[in-house]
Amino acid sequence: MHSFGFDNTYARDLPGFYAAVQPAAVPAPRLLFLNEPLAIELGLDAAALRGADGAALFAGNVLPEDAQPIAQAYAGHQFGGFSPQLGDGRALLIGEVIDRAGRRRDIAFKGSGRTPFSRGGDGKAAIGPMLREVLIGEAMHALRIPTTRALAVAATGETVLREVALPGAVLTRVAASHLRVGTFQFFAARGDLDKLRQLADYTIARHDPALTGTPQQELGLLRAVAERQAKLIAQWMNVGFIHGVMNTDNMALSGETIDYGPCAFMEAYDPGTVFSSIDHGGRYAYANQPLIARWNLARFAETLLPLMASEDDEAAIQQAVAGAMEVIDAFPGLYAAALLQGQRAKLGLFAPAAADDPADAALADDWLTLLHAQSVDFTLAWRHLADGAAVAAGHEAPLQALFADTAPLRAWLARWRERCALDEVAGGPPAGERAARMRQASPLVIPRNHRVEEALNAAMHGDDLAPFERLLAAVRRPFDDDPALAPYAEPALPEVTAGFQTFCGT
Numbered sequence: 194m195h196s197f198g199f200d201n202t203y204a205r206d207l208p209g210f211y212a213a214v215q216p217a218a219v220p221a222p223r224l225l226f227l228n229e230p231l232a233i234e235l236g237l238d239a240a241a242l243r244g245a246d247g248a249a250l251f252a253g254n255v256l257p258e259d260a261q262p263i264a265q266a267y268a269g270h271q272f273g274g275f276s277p278q279l280g281d282g283r284a285l286l287i288g289e290v291i292d293r294a295g296r297r298r299d300i301a302f303k304g305s306g307r308t309p310f311s312r313g314g315d316g317k318a319a320i321g322p323m324l325r326e327v328l329i330g331e332a333m334h335a336l337r338i339p340t341t342r343a344l345a346v347a348a349t350g351e352t353v354l355r356e357v358a359l360p361g362a363v364l365t366r367v368a369a370s371h372l373r374v375g376t377f378q379f380f381a382a383r384g385d386l387d388k389l390r391q392l393a394d395y396t397i398a399r400h401d402p403a404l405t406g407t408p409q410q411e412l413g414l415l416r417a418v419a420e421r422q423a424k425l426i427a428q429w430m431n432v433g434f435i436h437g438v439m440n441t442d443n444m445a446l447s448g449e450t451i452d453y454g455p456c457a458f459m460e461a462y463d464p465g466t467v468f469s470s471i472d473h474g475g476r477y478a479y480a481n482q483p484l485i486a487r488w489n490l491a492r493f494a495e496t497l498l499p500l501m502a503s504e505d506d507e508a509a510i511q512q513a514v515a516g517a518m519e520v521i522d523a524f525p526g527l528y529a530a531a532l533l534q535g536q537r538a539k540l541g542l543f544a545p546a547a548a549d550d551p552a553d554a555a556l557a558d559d560w561l562t563l564l565h566a567q568s569v570d571f572t573l574a575w576r577h578l579a580d581g582a583a584v585a586a587g588h589e590a591p592l593q594a595l596f597a598d599t600a601p602l603r604a605w606l607a608r609w610r611e612r613c614a615l616d617e618v619a620g621g622p623p624a625g626e627r628a629a630r631m632r633q634a635s636p637l638v639i640p641r642n643h644r645v646e647e648a649l650n651a652a653m654h655g656d657d658l659a660p661f662e663r664l665l666a667a668v669r670r671p672f673d674d675d676p677a678l679a680p681y682a683e684p685a686l687p688e689v690t691a692g693f694q695t696f697c698g699t
Contacts, residue, residue, distance in 0.1 A: 197237065197257040197300070199288030203370075204261040206395060209388060210376075211263040216253030216285055217306025217316070219361070221350025224248040225320070225658060226327055228344050231367060235292045235300075235344070242345070251347035251365050253285075253305045260287040264308035268382055269375035269442030270492060272476055277382045279375060279442050280310025283318060286371060297399065299371055300344065303364040319359035320348060321649040322454070324661055326364055328648065329453040332640045332668035338428045339421075340450040341368040360653060369449055372396050374493045375442030381496035390500055400447055411497045412516045419490050419524050421448025426486045427531035430479070431539065432636065433459035433571040437469035439477045439485045441492050458639040460684045462564035462571040468642075483532075487524045494521060533557065538634040539575050541582050541627040542612065544619035556605075556612060563605055569595045570684045572639050579631030582613070582624060636671035638678050640664065643685035 204211065224247050232239040242250065249255040256262065264281035271279075285308070286301045303326075304318025323346045333340040349361040380388045397404045397414050404413040425448050429436065436443070437455035445451040455469035464480035472478070477485060494517040501516070502509035536557040537543070564574050577592035589606065593599045617623065622630065648661040667681040 196259045197288060198290055199257065199259040199261070199300075200291060200297075201259075201261045201288050202297075202395075202399075203265070203286060203289065203299075204263050207391065210392070211265045211286075212280075212309045214262055214264045214285055214306075214308045216256070216262060216287075216302055216363075218254050219252045219349035219351055219363075221348075222248035222252035222254055223348040223350065224251060224345065225348050225362065225652070226324065226343065226346040226661075227251075228327075228331075228342065231342055231344055234294075235290050235298060235367065237290075247345065248347050251345040252349055252363050253302055256287060262287045262302075262305075264310055265371055265376065266310065266379050267373055267375035267442050268378040269373070269440050270378075270489075271440045271442070272472070272474075275378075275382075278310070278379070279312075280379075281308055282311040282314050283308070283316040284366075296369070299366075299368045301366050301368065301371060303366055304349075304361070305363050315353070317349075317351075317353045317361050318364065319353045319355065319653065320346070320362040321359065321653045323362040323364040324649055324652055325645060326366070326453040328640050328645055328661070328665060328668060329456055330450075331665060332671065333434070333450055335669045335671050336428075336432055336636060338432070338434075338450060339425055339448050341366050341445075341452075343367075368445070368451065369447035370396075370399055370445070371451075372399070372446045373442050373451075374444045374446070374489055374496075375440075376446075377493060377496035378441060381499070386499055389496065393497065393500055396446055409501065409516065411500045412513075412520070415490070415494055415497055415517060416520050418446050418448070418493065419520050420527060421446075422486050422490065423524060423527035424448070424531045425450065426483050427528055427535055429482060430532055431535040431634075432639065433462070433479070435459060435466060435468055435477070435479045436482065437467075437472065437477055439482065439489065441489050444486070444489045444493075446493075457642050457645075459571050460641065461568040462561065462574070463568070464565065483525070483528045486528070487521060490524060491521050494518075529554075535634070539579075539631060540609065540612075541579070541631045542616050542621070543627070543630065544616045544621035553612070556608060559605060560609075563596075563601055566601070567596050567598065572636060573682070573684070575635035576632070576637050576682075579628055579635050582628040582631055632674070633672050637673070638667050638671045638681045640668045641681065641683075641685060644681060 227242055227247060229239040232242055262285040264285055266280045268277050269279050284301055284303045285305050286299055288300055290298055292298050307316035327343040327346060330340050330342045334342055344365040344367050347363050351361045352358045353361040380392060393411055397410055401414055401417045404410045435457055443452045457468040459466045459479055466479045467475045498513050501513035533554050537553055542553060574595055581589035581592050596602050644664050648664045651657040651660045667678055
């Protein structure tokens with residue numbers, strides 16, 4: 194296999210941070226999905242990756258000549274309990290490329306076999322969960338939310354044993370990096386300050402190079418990661434996305450969404466919504482996501498403190514703790530500001546407004562209270578609000594149809610129109626332009642759970658990729674007004690959504 198032009202800094206610069214492992218050979222590789230636009234973005238020859246050669250590569254049977262497959266070491270808090278050694282139990286970083294925009298990107302396998310971190314697992318993956326990662330990742334990308342993305346999925350021709358026998362597959366994932374809070378926890382737990390400092394220097398050079406060599410660069414890293422996470426979680430919340438497994442090993446320091454396991458998009462608005470079959474206490478419920486992000490950042494801060502102050506300098510330790518706590522305590526404000534910025538766009542409020550003015554936040558909160566009280570579909574409510582913004586008052590029939598009792602809605606709409614009128618006076622756009630902008634902030638199409646399950650079941654049990662391909666095409670156009678997308682905008686029946694669960698895919 195020809196070269197990918199890899200420049201593998203993690204493997205080269207961080208010996209002792211990983212285990213070198215070759216992917217397991219598989220009997221019958223078959224390419225199920227190739228993300229040709231992403232391949233081109235990465236500077237790869239998409240045409241050469243089609244067919245049998247691409248299948249052999251993406252299944253792990255043949256690697257680019259400059260690949261250096263490694264399983265990265267990391268630890269993590271999983272549902273609040275600390276595991277000092279997790280690591281890539283079924284994943285391999287095969288190399289890093291510099292894409293056409295000059296960005297360094299990881300290319301990694303998922304489901305490529307056992308590693309020293311597999312902890313008794315087989316290291317394999319099934320077709321369904323890997324195609325799920327394609328659908329959700331591409332939907333998030335189309336929604337303009339930072340995310341890892343799938344480059345390819347290859348069937349392996351072998352059976353993976355879970356509760357039942359399933360057809361196996363390998364996913365190829367692209368990420369800004371696979372550095373996690375858990376990566377730092379691995380070395381902090383061992384008290385290995387040399388490696389911890391080496392890791393911090395590497396992370397700063399890769400993601401925040403302007404901090405390199407500055408005073409308190411580790412504190413600067415913590416602040417940068419907190420800012421990225423505040424914006425990311427706010428974006429999740431504004432589209433109703435529930436990650437489902439926000440363990441510290443699933444918080445990427447790059448600010449990308451990573452690991453699409455038991456994730457889903459909420460339909461009827463309920464802050465307590467949980468989909469993950471293993472989240473029995475609701476730790477990672479929709480409303481808890483900003484709280485958990487802050488908790489994870491506190492764990493990250495703990496790993497950095499030994500680098501910020503010598504253990505025998507009490508004054509320096511106190512100063513370091515105070516600096517870290519300042520960042521952690523500032524997170525709720527950062528998140529609230531990012532959330533409100535997104536909500537203002539969804540509400541059609543574009544004229545300058547004071548950041549500390551509580552009126553817009555109250556308007557948004559009251560809107561969500563309306564949705565919760567009547568179990569209204571989150572996505573359609575926002576979208577129909579955008580549609581109604583283009584017409585005269587009193588023509589919000591599609592929006593009103595979502596509510597059993599429209600009186601509270603009409604009262605809220607009167608307040609909203611008054612605010613929009615003030616916005617226009619202050620220089621905001623006219624109604625038609627306002628509606629168009631709102632539609633670009635509130636999608637019509639999300640990967641609805643029943644459609645995802647329909648597509649995955651057809652692929653896994655019927656070897657039929659057509660439903661997957663149709664759904665993928667739809668979620669890649671989330672904001673478009675197209676009658677052909679209407680079937681993918683419809684919520685599932687209540688009896689389908691009641692008790693719906695997602696699974697981690699391992």
